[in-house]
């Protein structure tokens with residue numbers, strides 16, 4: 001709470017009402033309008049939540065103008081260099097970085113939960129082999145609730161914790177299973193002596209005939225991709241998880257809702273869409289055709305967007321994109337990829353967009369998805385798997401936000417109101433008279 005208040009006055013002479021102003025640790029203050037309806041009989045109207053804080057949170061902070069991202073106060077640039085993904089999971093879930101003993105214990109707990117119930121294999125078989133992996137993952141994550149009825153009491157902190165660990169441990173296994181299924185290859189079981197990222201890559205790329213040779217540079221790149229995507233405060237999928245879970249549903253169902261939301265091309269689906277855009281430009285003539293493409297992006301009637309550019313919150317360079325760009329070059333260097341026409345298109349697009357008045361004026365900078373797609377392609381992941389990898393990483397953010405919400409004593413079911421613009425009350429008309 002601050003000493004400041006905000007007063008709302010009305011042009012029709014209705015009495016003015018005053019609201020407290022609450023300050024966070026950092027970032028914009030908020031006007032606490034919870035009593036607005038009781039005092040005035042009015043709602044606020046803010047579709048897309050352009051000015052609405054839906055909750056108080058201590059997990060992640062973004063300063064979009066500065067291009068700053070903090071997990072529990074730590075800059076993403078420092079975490080990406082000094083931590084591995086499981087350290088970041090611990091930080092997001094419990095608020096502090098682990099000490100050596102906590103790190104060991106946490107890593108062991110997660111790796112002990114990497115296996116999924118064998119029945120999941122039969123469930124997987126119900127899907128078409130060419131199903132999009134996000135469709136498969138949405139179903140598989142929701143289905144976990146059928147396997148762990150012992151950990152679904154939301155009011156028991158131990159059960160909440162075990163659900164969190166299960167979800168973090170099992171997501172890579174489910175994702176790799178969906179890939180193997182699509183390829184018609186046998187599933188590769190997890191190996192708990194490997195790191196989280198190395199185990200995932202092995203489950204993806206090993207076969208019973210040839211094991212996966214762990215390359216530390218490539219594993220580090222995947223681990224970093226996971227760190228960069230781990231949480232991003234109240235984005236669309238996280239808000240979906242919070243709203244879904246606010247009804248008291250189980251965490252597996254709530255995270256499945258998050259996966260479904262993430263799939264959209266304005267959110268997590270942008271990495272796949274960005275790479276498809278690069279493919280299209282390349283197919284149409286590559287770098288020489290970029291000018292035409294940019295002209296279409298700027299044409300209001302074309303509905304074409306430069307995928308991997310722009311962000312609701314970042315109005316400066318996305319700090320994750322900066323780190324990702326470096327990782328992209330590390331991966332390409334390690335793999336000896338020098339002349340990738342797709343990369344040429346990407347670099348040229350970025351150059352033009354960063355100097356073009358349209359993008360400068362609208363503050364449209366590359367976001368993480370612009371580079372993550374190129375990196376994942378080089379690492380051998382098929383385009384349809386990109387958003388699924390995002391889901392693996394974001395699972396910890398969703399769960400940390402879910403735990404925070406459930407542990408908040410003031411938590412209520414989320415129930416937005418509306419501005420009704422439909423027909424006023426009218427009488428039923430019999431079918432013959434319509």
Ligand code: CMC
Pocket residue numbers: 232235265266267268270297304305306307308309310311312313362364367368369
């Ligand atoms: N290409 C061309 N124009 C754009 C783009 C773009 N990528 N993004 C925004 N604009 C324009 C938009 O047309 C609008 O113009 P005007 O003011 O003339 O109507 C203006 O910039 C403001 O855009 P907006 O759509 O009102 O902004 P938003 O905050 O609602 O949308 C966004 C943010 C991320 C959905 C949008 O920038 C976008 O669709 N970008 C491409 C998809 C993408 O890369 N998404 C990944 C986001 S980062 C990963 C994640 O967190 O999920």
